[in-house]
Structure formats: C-alpha cells, structure tokens
Amino acid sequence: MVPSNRFKPIQKVATQRERKADSEQGIIRAAIRIIAKQGFLRTTLNEVGDEAGYTGGLVSHRFGSKEGLLKAVIGHISNRFVEDQLQPSVGSASAEEAVRAMIEIYLNEVTIRQSRIRAQLLLKRSLSHFWAWGAAETNRIAIPARSFDSLSSWVTTR
Numbered sequence: 001m002v003p004s005n006r007f008k009p010i011q012k013v014a015t016q017r018e019r020k021a022d023s024e025q026g027i028i029r030a031a032i033r034i035i036a037k038q039g040f041l042r043t044t045l046n047e048v049g050d051e052a053g054y055t056g057g058l059v060s061h062r063f064g065s066k067e068g069l070l071k072a073v074i075g076h077i078s079n080r081f082v083e084d085q086l087q088p089s090v091g092s093a094s095a096e097e098a099v100r101a102m103i104e105i106y107l108n109e110v111t112i113r114q115s116r117i118r119a120q121l122l123l124k125r126s127l128s129h130f131w132a133w134g135a136a137e138t139n140r141i142a143i144p145a146r147s148f149d150s151l152s153s154w155v156t157t158r
Contacts, residue, residue, distance in 0.1 A: 026052045036115035
C-alpha cells in the first residue's frame with residue numbers, strides 16, 4: 001500500500017508571460033482603487049506599487065510613466081465595459097433595443113462599479129489639459145464635452 005502523502009499533485013508553474021500579465025492587472029486594479037479615492041494628480045507610482053504588492057519601480061518599468069499607467073487604466077476600464085457588458089447585450093438586437101440595452105447597462109455599471117467609473121471620469125477631467133479626449137485616445141465612443149463636464153462634476157461631488 002502506497003502512503004497517501006507520497007504523491008503530491010503537480011502544480012502548474014505560471015509562465016513569465018502569465019506572471020507579467022497578472023502583475024500588470026494587479027497594478028491596474030490598485031491604480032483604479034487609489035485614483036478613485038484621491039484623484040490622479042495626487043497618486044504616485046510608489047503608492048500604486050505598494051497597494052498592488054509591488055514596488056513603484058516595477059510600476060514605472062511596466063508602464064513607463066504615470067501617464068503610461070493612466071492610459072492602461074483607461075484602456076482597462078473601457079475594454080472591460082465594452083467587452084463584458086455591451087457587446088454580449090447588443091450584438092443581435094435591433095437598433096432601438098441596442099440603445100435601450102446600452103443605457104440600461106451603463107446605468108447599472110455606474111451603480112455597481114462606482115469606483116471604476118469615478119476613477120475614469122476623474123482621470124479624464126484632471127488630464128483634459130494634457131490632450132483632447134476623443135475616440136482616438138479612448139478607442140471608444142467619445143462623450144460630448146458638455147455632457148462629460150456635467151457628468152464629471154456630478155460624480156466628483158459624490
């Protein structure tokens with residue numbers, strides 16, 4: 001009879017690519033949390049690294065700069081919303097159904113994921129002087145300036 005502790009299950013070792021992707025996602029999630037609490041301008045790479053369990057040097061190495069991290073955060077938030085929420089819901093719908101679904105999903109997301117939405121709006125608002133926001137920068141639907149300003153004002157007062 002073979003003792004039960006003799007053979008241990010083989011654990012898969014993550015590849016370098018998987019570890020890099022995991023650390024980048026952890027850093028992005030940490031950045032979202034910190035930016036939602038204190039805004040982008042007061043956030044440092046060291047704080048983000050500490051929150052994620054890494055060093056500020058790794059954050060700088062992976063994203064190049066605070067602006068590089070910002071672009072990754074905005075891309076992450078936008079991609080998650082579009083890929084996880086919008087595409088599955090509006091893919092085969094009529095135009096009217098698609099618009100209704102988009103509005104319902106957006107309002108749901110604002111309620112459920114307040115910190116991500118707030119972080120995204122604070123980022124866009126605090127960095128609007130760095131570049132003009134539009135579809136090219138966000139890779140998504142551009143929000144008209146007047147709508148964005150009133151929405152970001154409302155979010156930042158909450």
